[in-house]
Amino acid sequence: GCQGMAPAPGAADAAQVDRLLTLIDQRLAVAPLVAKAKWNSGGAVNDPPREQLILDAVVAQAKGLDPVFARRFFQAQFDASKAMQLGLHAQWRRQGQGRFDDAPDLGRDVRPVLDRLTPELIAELEKIQPILAQPGMAAYIAMRSKVLVRGDLDGEPRRVALQGWLKN
Numbered sequence: 001g002c003q004g005m006a007p008a009p010g011a012a013d014a015a016q017v018d019r020l021l022t023l024i025d026q027r028l029a030v031a032p033l034v035a036k037a038k039w040n041s042g043g044a045v046n047d048p049p050r051e052q053l054i055l056d057a058v059v060a061q062a063k064g065l066d067p068v069f070a071r072r073f074f075q076a077q078f079d080a081s082k083a084m085q086l087g088l089h090a091q092w093r094r095q096g097q098g099r100f101d102d103a104p105d106l107g108r109d110v111r112p113v114l115d116r117l118t119p120e121l122i123a124e125l126e127k128i129q130p131i132l133a134q135p136g137m138a139a140y141i142a143m144r145s146k147v148l149v150r151g152d153l154d155g156e157p158r159r160v161a162l163q164g165w166l167k168n
């Protein structure tokens, strides 16, 4: 039977998990655009002041969220983006990739997309936080993430996106 297996969440909680994972995937989908913009501009992948700006805005906006949880979650998303960017840059270096003709502009085209996702993520996090500690939830999220979050670079960015904010 199913002895030893954690219980699966109910339908409403499962749908909630899926909405958050879909947004995590949408945010991760922006990372290759960031990578292209920075490949052309030579800008550093790691931008701590930009991360701080987002984190401070998140904590200020998300009145219903535990700030420690909110910071851990968004830091994981930044780290996942950096894993994707660094992995792509390494690949492009190996391939002798030149400048892209079709790279977007980071400030004009790409960061506004991330900024639109931030409040959507906050809204889903507020709904997820109270159900995260349920038994079996971390295992369920890990399983669903393989379906809903892109697995580029052998799944490394996806792994990083789920690290540090999920309880076991």
Ligand SMILES: O=C(O)C(=O)C[C@]1(C(=O)O)C=C[C@@H](O)C=C1
Binding pocket: 034, 045, 046, 047, 048, 050, 051, 054, 077, 078, 079, 081, 082, 111, 114
């Ligand atoms: O905006 C950038 O420059 C990004 O690389 C994106 C991003 C993010 O995920 O928001 C990721 C890494 C940087 O340290 C800062 C922000």
